[in-house]
Amino acid sequence: MKFNKKANLIKLIHVAKTKLGLDDDVYRDILASTTGKTSSKLLTPAQLEAVLDRLKQLGFEVESNKTGVKNLASDAQSKLIRHLWLQLYHAGQVKNGSEKALAKFIENRVKVSALQFLSTESADMVINHLRQWCKRCGIERVTLEA
Structure with a gap:
């Protein structure tokens, strides 16, 4: 090959x-x-x-999956989730922009108690959900800064 x-x-x-x-x-x-x-x-x-x-x-x-350790969400994914959440808050779509409210939202979506315990796959699901919500509300452009 x-x-x-x-x-x-x-x-x-x-x-x-x-x-x-x-x-x-x-x-x-x-x-x-x-x-x-x-x-x-x-x-x-x-x-x-x-x-x-x-x-x-x-x-x-x-990453290699040889360790058997569950892959946790990256810092970039966590930052993007927080960014999207705050955009929704500032647009008036979310009543409470706090970390506690975000944690409750995440728990309701993917049954994980806090952002730091999300797997990469669960983080992707949360990000996609928040992006769709932003699009429905007219928040189109999302940028990611390092």
Whole structure:
């Protein structure tokens, strides 16, 4: 089997995109700001490495599942959840913007008692739910800063 570095880097970048909970606009903004291009298919292996480095700065960690330890949500995912929650609060869609209220919301959604105990998969579910809520309320653009 031929080793295809470029294809493997693209796959890893797309895993990072999912793990960090990036929507397509934010993902393409990261590509553009890092390489000047908006599609991973157009990038050289060196440019793909640069994008991967940027995603690591945002909290992505390349992980192996050999340990059997449950993968907890990254700091970037936690920050994005808090950011979305506060956007909804400032837009008047959430009555209480506190951490306690956010923890109750998370517990009702994914049966986890606090943000720090979310798995990456549960964090993705919460992020997607909050993003859909933001879209319904007209809060379209969500940016993620490192």
